[in-house]
């Protein structure tokens with residue numbers, strides 16, 4: 001902790017994104033109590049669990065993991081708000097580091113060659129200033145050192161906000177929103193798809209469908225920060 005950041009803390013106190021209490025100089029984005037209170041969701045099996053099964057109708061997914069159980073109206077909602085709507089890429093990176101740290105004791109990352117964050121359209125990324133999934137991927141990469149690929153999977157259009165749609169409407173809403181130009185970076189690779197919060201899994205399913213359509217030589221795993229309960 002530099003003297004400048006200590007001085008800045010004094011002049012402009014940083015606050016926890018969940019409880020809004022003032023942070024200590026060694027705390028980042030969230031206070032220790034709120035970090036401890038995150039409702040962790042660790043599956044007994046990483047290769048056969050409720051998240052993996054959401055993608056079985058599209059393609060076989062090797063393994064899937066999440067950090068927390070997401071529920072609207074709880075602390076987890078404040079974390080989502082910060083990641084997506086309050087201009088906090090640092091919160092995304094912190095959550096990515098937490099997810100990677102939780103999984104580092106397992107063989108989840110074994111054999112993974114590339115991390116592919118779910119892309120935003122260029123327009124939406126410009127408006128938000130960053131892609132939250134890409135920032136989460138950066139946090140994961142900081143811990144495990146696997147490279148990130150943001151070029152292969154492109155988002156060709158935005159889907160409308162999903163919150164008010166039924167599961168079937170969500171699936172239709174995300175049809176044909178991704179494209180792959182060049183499969184050479186992913187041929188024969190094991191890729192890890194990253195997103196922030198998974199509800200029905202429709203967006204990731206659509207990305208997986210686009211990827212496996214482009215190349216059959218692919219192993220896919222999935223990780224997200226929160227799974228809607």
Ligand SMILES: [Zn+2]
Pocket residue numbers: 016017018019020021030031032033034035
């Ligand atoms: Zn707090």
